Amino acid sequence: MTLSSPLLAAVPLVAGLMGPALVGATPPQRPAPSAQADHRPPGAPGAGPRAARTGQATKAAGAARRTDVVEHVAARGPADERRVLGYWTPRRMAAALPLGLAGSVTGSLAGLTRTAQRDGGLLGGLTTPERRPAAAERRPALPQQTTYGARWSAGGVVTKTTGRVFMTMNGADFVCSASTVRSANRDVVVTAGHCVKDGAGQWAANWTFVPGYRDGGGHPYGRYPARRMFVAGPWSRSADDSHDVGMVVLGTSSGRHVADVVGAQEIAFNRPRGGHAFGFGYPADPPYNGEHLVYCAGRLRDDPYGETRDQGLGCDMTAGSSGGPWLSGFDHDTGKGTLTSLSSFKYSDDHRTMYGPYFGDAVKTLFTTAERA
Template identity: 60%
Template structure:
């Protein structure tokens, strides 16, 4: 991983164009690797998604209840599609790291789960052609899963948990949602959150939930806030208008920049912020401290239908392979892109987003890592909120 990638000029990638064009550049200039420092200090790569009402309707119509139910966590991308790009192979996924000196250990998929734990009647076994290795579920985990399935009553949220169902309600239950997307012809899920923005349309998620590293952009990208049991959509569905990732993510899948911002279309003529509210977002925060992380994990013992949270104190990457921070968290695949909040008030469900769920190391499934929201993420947001 390159930690000193220079921050270049902003560069939107327009649908149908061969190469990216620089924001603020003269007409005809189309090389992302030719920076225009007068435009911006940080490189932003853009994709125009569903621009017209007809395109947005097509995206929303695509996501039937059946397709939503069958969509898999984005962590299974290469398993399902047999890809050969940046995220290729079962052991070569960007952001799923082997700890130093343990390169012989098999890597687990990005984000949070073990590839084999897909709730699809042996789907992973059929994909691999052999009996898959399963993540151990201890009696403590089994009991927790039973409590989740039975729907535990609302109680005071814990300030230290590696994965509990959020039963308290509040703003976070509305502002956090599931993302449905198509990559390489297969359907997947992630998590995301609304943020307060000038256009009232922005959600933040992981970069790999928007663009396949150096590969292609996601299609049919749709945000469903407050996703509930059975796919209930009481607050509507919102198709993506424009998507943004940082240059280092688009060029090399650099996990320090695994952040995506998406400007949504309206639903029923209403902006998402006006319907469900928003969370604050902040940049260059003090490192460490208490954080609450949220998402919709879809692998056992979770089922993707409930909002789950982790809470605890942040710590630095012990291997020094990223500038990300770690949070004790056993959420599984599907929670990628879910918001991490500081200054979070459990009573109101309001907080300030300073990271998102990104990756885990192969030898530590109990710690989730999230990118630090620095100047590059601020430039990303500043662009998205005026899209």
């Protein structure tokens, strides 16, 4: 379920991974053609775990789709970029809410549109997540090859190439995660499509990437506003989760390209399915607090419901981790790997598996377009 305009009169959103697990879901069924506005409770006829999860139900798998690229100009010049950077005061950054995986938020959209904003904070309707240390974030001295969620403290390039995203969507401020990738223009970051565009709805505004985000909102490597944004056509038209990928071309920080400052991870397409991956992000809903880089690690497996081409990774990261990179061939000594997917959604009846889109030809086209911008 995304934040698109047809949902403004919706009843409170399914909490999904941001709240208690849903119960009573029927076996997975193929979603209705109007799944974008499907508000049926999980136990209703035709409503499976996917229709009730914190994301956008897709059309039948295997349906023919165009994979064109949809572009949005986020900043038309230095003045626009300065305005965006000026918007993100420390108070606004601290008050920004974690955007749920595949686009849900705690609270209700009706409440969201009615609430007043004061310096980025929401009054009523939505509340900011509790900021407290998370037991699940404690980690052993060495990185684990299999973990559902642990704080990353091994250092390496990944601590700089991964960062938090701050943006405004439908009048409210949110956070996601993203990663730099090696690109011709040295300005591309990869994140989830729903962290860039609300499915068939609005594009995000005030979009800013903070690499190597530190406790308390620090930005040791600068802040980078978006210049141009790109998503695949199937995401822009129908929030197709198999295409939940966004590429953002950044402006510079003090005249320097982001990849020149923090480095970049490699990116690859059409890799064999399965294998092992490390996923990174800044989950901000309890038991996490959004102030630390967290990782999951394990074997990838196909979507058991067959509704997407996505693969699953055992991971209990919560909202705010959307868009965080999944790195294959990851070297924990250097913190380098190859980006082959990202955190996208969870099913409502399985909060310990994160799903990420497969990086095939459509994502390759998206990337090629972005690195030339």
